[in-house]
Amino acid sequence: MTEPENTLRYNDQDRDTVYRVMAERRDMRHFSGGQVDSATLKKLLAAAHLAPSVGFMQPWRFIRISKAELRESIYQLVQDERIKTAQALDEREDEFMRLKVEGVRDCAELLVVCLMDGREKHIFGRRTLPEMDLASASCAIQNLWLAARAEGLGMGWVSLFDPDSLQSLLNMPEGSRAIAVLCLGPVDEFYPRPMLETEQWAARKNIDELIMQDGWRD
Amino acid sequence: MTEPENTLRYNDQDRDTVYRVMAERRDMRHFSGGQVDSATLKKLLAAAHLAPSVGFMQPWRFIRISKAELRESIYQLVQDERIKTAQALDEREDEFMRLKVEGVRDCAELLVVCLMDGREKHIFGRRTLPEMDLASASCAIQNLWLAARAEGLGMGWVSLFDPDSLQSLLNMPEGSRAIAVLCLGPVDEFYPRPMLETEQWAARKNIDELIMQDGWRD
Numbered sequence: 001m002t003e004p005e006n007t008l009r010y011n012d013q014d015r016d017t018v019y020r021v022m023a024e025r026r027d028m029r030h031f032s033g034g035q036v037d038s039a040t041l042k043k044l045l046a047a048a049h050l051a052p053s054v055g056f057m058q059p060w061r062f063i064r065i066s067k068a069e070l071r072e073s074i075y076q077l078v079q080d081e082r083i084k085t086a087q088a089l090d091e092r093e094d095e096f097m098r099l100k101v102e103g104v105r106d107c108a109e110l111l112v113v114c115l116m117d118g119r120e121k122h123i124f125g126r127r128t129l130p131e132m133d134l135a136s137a138s139c140a141i142q143n144l145w146l147a148a149r150a151e152g153l154g155m156g157w158v159s160l161f162d163p164d165s166l167q168s169l170l171n172m173p174e175g176s177r178a179i180a181v182l183c184l185g186p187v188d189e190f191y192p193r194p195m196l197e198t199e200q201w202a203a204r205k206n207i208d209e210l211i212m213q214d215g216w217r218d
Numbered sequence: 219m220t221e222p223e224n225t226l227r228y229n230d231q232d233r234d235t236v237y238r239v240m241a242e243r244r245d246m247r248h249f250s251g252g253q254v255d256s257a258t259l260k261k262l263l264a265a266a267h268l269a270p271s272v273g274f275m276q277p278w279r280f281i282r283i284s285k286a287e288l289r290e291s292i293y294q295l296v297q298d299e300r301i302k303t304a305q306a307l308d309e310r311e312d313e314f315m316r317l318k319v320e321g322v323r324d325c326a327e328l329l330v331v332c333l334m335d336g337r338e339k340h341i342f343g344r345r346t347l348p349e350m351d352l353a354s355a356s357c358a359i360q361n362l363w364l365a366a367r368a369e370g371l372g373m374g375w376v377s378l379f380d381p382d383s384l385q386s387l388l389n390m391p392e393g394s395r396a397i398a399v400l401c402l403g404p405v406d407e408f409y410p411r412p413m414l415e416t417e418q419w420a421a422r423k424n425i426d427e428l429i430m431q432d433g434w435r436d
Contacts, residue, residue: 009370056414138356152227196274
C-alpha cells in the first residue's frame with residue numbers, strides 16, 4: 001500500500017528554494033556599505049517576529065543603532081572582547097587575531113538583539129529549561145538571517161562583547177540581556193563556504209556522526 | 219542616484235517562498251501518525267546541519283527514538299513536568315491543563331536534540347556568552363522546522379521535561395544537555411494561527427513595540 005499524497009507539501013520548486021536559502025546563508029563579516037531600505041528592513045524584522053516562541057512569549061527585542069557614536073562604542077566593546085578572547089585562546093591566539101570576526105563598522109545596518117526583562121514570569125516550557133527564551137530569540141534571528149539572504153543581504157551574528165557593558169551602553173533594564181550584535185547589509189559576494197571552514201579554523205562535521213539512535217553513542 | 223541592482227537577491231517568486239514558509243510554520247501538537255520516509259528525514263537533518271554555529275562548533279546532536287518503550291518513558295517524563303508546570307502556574311493551572319502541549323505518542327518520529335559534551339573548550343564567541351551553543355542549536359532546529367513545513371510535515375518543540383532525567387534515560391554523557399524533544403510527522407492540517415494565540419493563552423505582540431532605536435525605550 002502506498003502512502004496517500006501529502007497535499008500540504010510544497011511543490012518541487014518551492015521546496016528547492018527553502019533548502020537553497022539554508023545552503024546559501026552565510027555568517028558574513030565583509031560588507032560593502034550601502035544601505036538597507038526601510039521597507040526591506042521592516043520585512044526582515046517581521047520575518048523574525050514570525051518565529052516560534054516558548055509559551056508564545058515573544059521574548060525578542062531589537063534595537064536599531066542609527067547614531068555613529070553609538071556604533072563606534074559598540075565597535076570598541078567588540079574590539080575589547082576580541083583581544084580578551086584571543087588571550088584566552090592561548091596557542092590559537094595569533095591564528096584567531098588574523099581572522100575577520102565582525103563587520104560592525106562596515107555594515108549598512110547594526111541591530112542589537114536582546115531578551116526582554118521580566119522573563120521569570122513566563123513558566124510555560126521554562127520551569128526546568130529557563131534558557132528556552134534564548135532558544136526562541138535564536139529562531140527569530142535565524143528567520144531574519146534566511147530572509148536577508150533571499151533579499152541578497154549579508155548578515156553576521158557577533159557575540160564578541162561583554163553583555164553587561166552593552167546593557168549599560170543601551171540603557172537596557174535590569175533582567176534584560178543582549179544576545180547578539182547583528183551586522184546587516186549589502187555584500188559584494190557571499191562566501192562559497194563558511195569562512196571559518198575556508199580559513200581552516202574548524203572542519204565541517206560528518207552528519208552521520210551527529211545522529212544517534214535510542215541513546216548516546218560513544 | 220538610484221542604488222545599483224542587487225544581483226544576489228532572489229527573484230520575486232523565490233523570495234515569496236522564503237517568507238511563506240516562515241509564515242506557515244507552526245508549533246504542532248496534533249499529528250496523524252503515519253511515517254516520515256528515511257530520505258526525507260535525512261534531508262531535514264541535513265538542513266539542520268546547515269545552520270550557523272558560534273566558532274563553527276556545530277554543537278547539535280540528534281537522537282532518534284525508535285523503541286516504543288523509550289518513547290513511552292519520554293512521554294511519562296513530559297507528563298510529570300506538565301503537572302509540575304501546571305502547579306507552578308498557580309491561577310492559570312486549569313487553563314494550562316486544558317491545552318494540548320505535546321504530541322509525543324502521536325507523531326511519526328520523535329527526536330531528542332542535545333548539546334554535545336566538552337563545550338567548555340570552545341571559547342570563540344562564547345567567553346562572555348557561553349549560551350551561544352544553545353543559540354546555534356536553536357538555529358539548527360529552526361532550519362529543521364522550516365524544511366519540515368515545506369515537506370508538509372508538522373513539528374513541535376517540547377521543552378516540558380526534566381533535562382537531568384532525560385540525560386540519564388538516554389545515557390548521555392556528563393556535560394551534554396537535552397534541549398528539545400521534537401515531535402515530527404504528518405498532520406491533517408496546520409493551525410491557521412499559533413495554537414496558543416487561538417486558545418488565547420497569549421496575544422501576538424505588535425511588532426512596533428519590539429523595535430527600538432539607539433537604546434531601550436520604556
